[in-house]
Amino acid sequence: MTMARGAMARRVLSRLGGMIVVLALLVTVVFVIVRVTPGDPAAVMLGPDATQADIDQLRAQLGLDQPMLVQYFLYLGQLLHGDLGQSIFLNQPVLSALADRAEPTFFLTIFSILIATIIGVPVGIIAAYKRGTLFDQAVVVAAMLSASIPSFWLGLLLIQWFSVQMGWFPTSGYGGPYAGFFDRIQHLVLPAVSLGIVNSALIVRFTRASMLDVLQEDYVRTARSKGMSEFRAVMRHAFKNALIPIVTVIGLTLALLISGAVVTETVFGLPGVGSLVVSAVLRRDYPVIQGALLVVAAIYVLINFLIDMLYVVIDPRVRY
Amino acid sequence: MLRTGDAMSAAVMTKAGAPLAEDDPDIILAVDGLETHFGRPPRVAKAVDDVTFRVRAGETVAVVGESGSGKSVASLSIMQLLARGGRIAGGSIRFRQRSGTMIALDKLSQKEMRKIRGAEIAMIFQEPMTSLNPLMTIGDQIAEMTMLHEPIGRTKALEHARQMLELVEIPAAGNRLGDYPHQLSGGMRQRVMIALALACKPRLLIADEPTTALDVTIQKQILRLLERLQAEMGMSMLFITHNLGVVAEIAHEVVVMYAGRVVEQAPMRELFRKPRHPYTLGLLHATPNPARDLAPSAGGEPAVRRRLTPIPGNVPSTTELPDGCSFAPRCPLRIDACEARKPPLVKVDPDHASRCIRHEELS
Numbered sequence: 001m002t003m004a005r006g007a008m009a010r011r012v013l014s015r016l017g018g019m020i021v022v023l024a025l026l027v028t029v030v031f032v033i034v035r036v037t038p039g040d041p042a043a044v045m046l047g048p049d050a051t052q053a054d055i056d057q058l059r060a061q062l063g064l065d066q067p068m069l070v071q072y073f074l075y076l077g078q079l080l081h082g083d084l085g086q087s088i089f090l091n092q093p094v095l096s097a098l099a100d101r102a103e104p105t106f107f108l109t110i111f112s113i114l115i116a117t118i119i120g121v122p123v124g125i126i127a128a129y130k131r132g133t134l135f136d137q138a139v140v141v142a143a144m145l146s147a148s149i150p151s152f153w154l155g156l157l158l159i160q161w162f163s164v165q166m167g168w169f170p171t172s173g174y175g176g177p178y179a180g181f182f183d184r185i186q187h188l189v190l191p192a193v194s195l196g197i198v199n200s201a202l203i204v205r206f207t208r209a210s211m212l213d214v215l216q217e218d219y220v221r222t223a224r225s226k227g228m229s230e231f232r233a234v235m236r237h238a239f240k241n242a243l244i245p246i247v248t249v250i251g252l253t254l255a256l257l258i259s260g261a262v263v264t265e266t267v268f269g270l271p272g273v274g275s276l277v278v279s280a281v282l283r284r285d286y287p288v289i290q291g292a293l294l295v296v297a298a299i300y301v302l303i304n305f306l307i308d309m310l311y312v313v314i315d316p317r318v319r320y
Numbered sequence: 321m322l323r324t325g326d327a328m329s330a331a332v333m334t335k336a337g338a339p340l341a342e343d344d345p346d347i348i349l350a351v352d353g354l355e356t357h358f359g360r361p362p363r364v365a366k367a368v369d370d371v372t373f374r375v376r377a378g379e380t381v382a383v384v385g386e387s388g389s390g391k392s393v394a395s396l397s398i399m400q401l402l403a404r405g406g407r408i409a410g411g412s413i414r415f416r417q418r419s420g421t422m423i424a425l426d427k428l429s430q431k432e433m434r435k436i437r438g439a440e441i442a443m444i445f446q447e448p449m450t451s452l453n454p455l456m457t458i459g460d461q462i463a464e465m466t467m468l469h470e471p472i473g474r475t476k477a478l479e480h481a482r483q484m485l486e487l488v489e490i491p492a493a494g495n496r497l498g499d500y501p502h503q504l505s506g507g508m509r510q511r512v513m514i515a516l517a518l519a520c521k522p523r524l525l526i527a528d529e530p531t532t533a534l535d536v537t538i539q540k541q542i543l544r545l546l547e548r549l550q551a552e553m554g555m556s557m558l559f560i561t562h563n564l565g566v567v568a569e570i571a572h573e574v575v576v577m578y579a580g581r582v583v584e585q586a587p588m589r590e591l592f593r594k595p596r597h598p599y600t601l602g603l604l605h606a607t608p609n610p611a612r613d614l615a616p617s618a619g620g621e622p623a624v625r626r627r628l629t630p631i632p633g634n635v636p637s638t639t640e641l642p643d644g645c646s647f648a649p650r651c652p653l654r655i656d657a658c659e660a661r662k663p664p665l666v667k668v669d670p671d672h673a674s675r676c677i678r679h680e681e682l683s
């Protein structure tokens with residue numbers, strides 16, 4: 001056991017170290033991309049009518065007149081203090097702009113992944129268990145189709161049916177600044193459902209494939225030979241062994257959902273991080289784009305780390 | 321030369337009429353004319369075509385036969401654990417429960433069968449490396465078995481699991497309960513499988529080639545262990561193998577299978593001394609010691625025996641079984657009558673049966 005714990009600590013430390021390296025690389029890449037983008041950001045921000053004096057002043061204000069290396073270390077220093085810079089148009093720090101918009105994106109992502117998992121995992125298990133039946137074939141076809149549906153299109157359909165015709169849900173927005181929690185959640189139902197359904201396709205396919213493999217393992221036959229119910233044999237002995245690919249694909253889907261928020265939030269008029277990024281791009285608000293990019297990338301890395309730690313929880317063979 | 325009539329009248333163990341003492345309380349498993357098929361017409365694989373045998377209380381019955389002869393399918397049919405696409409197409413499987421009543425396993429619902437599996441009939445498999453769940457500790461896997469069939473809690477079940485590990489001679493059993501299968505060697509895992517299978521003291525243990533995947537020295541240890549436990553616990557054992565050496569070591573009774581059919585059944589010594597089917601004869605001669613040591617001396621042997629070593633040809637495909645004797649294409653004694661119709665399994669001695677129309681010439 002102590003040996004196992006030592007190996008465990010080593011694994012966590014090495015993954016944490018890896019995470020820091022990846023984050024440092026990310027910061028550097030984002031920094032370089034912004035610097036090599038054609039055009040002087042200050043000139044672009046100020047528009048074609050700006051005088052050279054205005055441009056120079058803004059360059060000095062943004063620190064763009066410093067040598068590249070100095071800028072890089074200044075930027076790193078800022079990041080270490082949790083400072084993502086100042087938005088040019090919003091008159092507030094990038095971090096607080098992101099924080100203001102985080103709630104709808106956070107809940108949208110969480111609800112979407114929950115819906116995708118609640119649909120995807122059971123459907124995948126049942127399809128694998130009933131391999132070759134009509135149900136299974138229907139699931140395979142449906143998963144293929146829904147993976148090729150753009151989620152914004154499904155979103156528009158849902159708005160058309162449930163908001164415009166039935167009037168069950170609001171068509172757009174997040175209820176305004178004074179909306180209560182329940183009101184805000186209600187605004188998230190349709191976007192979360194459309195994202196959840198579309199993203200369940202991948203989870204269905206991975207769950208089904210993984211279960212098909214595991215169901216024919218000898219230990220599942222051993223489980224049955226012990227006289228347990230099919231449900232117990234399938235869930236406790238097969239499904240648990242199928243979990244690693246399933247957990248991986250759920251993590252991947254979660255990461256995709258965060259980047260997919262840009263489109264969905266625009267379609268549903270949600271004031272989240274996605275729509276903040278869209279308007280920042282339109283207005284060339286570089287510090288915001290740069291900050292959002294970094295935060296999303298950092299979340300990706302964090303999700304990956306958490307999945308890796310989940311492997312350890314699931315599979316004892318990883319622990320030694 | 322051929323006395324087909326006699327053979328017919330002696331056909332006592334066939335599907336049609338089996339005047340074998342069914343109420344003989346000693347018999348705990350009676351398989352009659354079992355047919356197990358895979359696939360749908362026109363491509364039906366008759367994995368088990370006509371299997372009839374008896375297992376008595378406290379007795380080890382070995383089932384021998386080449387790869388593909390239907391040994392595993394027959395044993396999985398008994399457990400009602402056939403792989404997808406497999407179904408029992410005919411015959412019957414009757415089992416005497418602990419209560420003493422004989423029940424037809426093939427007629428039970430899955431729910432009723434679950435009470436039998438593990439509790440009254442347990443099974444161990446060929447592959448110890450893959451037969452245990454890699455994500456559960458061995459203690460929990462054994463405890464699960466007891467908790468499924470007896471009203472006891474986890475703590476008690478784990479204590480029982482420890483006793484089972486001691487019973488199968490795993491050293492420092494108490495410290496191993498928390499081990500995962502990948503921490504154990506193949507031989508140790510097979511011991512764990514045995515502990516698991518015996519946790520509820522089953523009346524019948526089906527062991528499907530439990531030693532085939534192991535090193536020779538480990539094989540011997542596992543055989544010894546099974547032999548000891550079988551005797552101590554007074555259970556019956558259906559021991560599947562393709563190794564006649566193993567049969568000689570462990571079996572009281574032997575069932576020989578060929579292409580999905582039982583072709584001969586006899587007490588172990590009788591089978592080795594006086595085989596009454598050309599296929600068994602061929603097997604004995606294709607196997608080195610101790611089979612040959614037990615066979616009759618060279619002087620008394622019919623010339624045909626020499627020509628049978630080793631058996632030329634292959635087992636017929638299960639989808640294209642011949643009409644008559646399935647061994648005919650490889651049999652040196654084959655005559656036209658052999659292929660006319662399927663030879664019945666006949667009693668050649670009170671406790672010796674053969675599915676060969678020329679069995680008399682082999683005596």
Ligand SMILES: Nc1ncnc2c1ncn2[C@@H]1O[C@H](COP(=O)(O)OP(=O)(O)OP(=O)(O)O)[C@@H](O)[C@H]1O
Pocket residue numbers: 358359365366367368385386387388389390391392393394403404405406562638
């Ligand atoms: N799931 C299945 N689907 C179709 N055919 C099968 C299936 N399982 C077994 N069979 C067929 O049944 C026949 C008997 O197989 P079985 O596994 O019982 O042989 P065996 O005597 O146990 O051989 P071995 O010594 O190799 O274990 C084989 O011809 C095989 O092709």
Ligand code: SF4
Pocket residue numbers: 597598599645646647648649651652653654655658663675676677678679
């Ligand atoms: S019935 Fe005929 S072919 Fe079959 S084993 Fe006997 S002699 Fe050989």
Ligand SMILES: [Mg+2]
Pocket residue numbers: 391392393528529
């Ligand atoms: Mg087999």
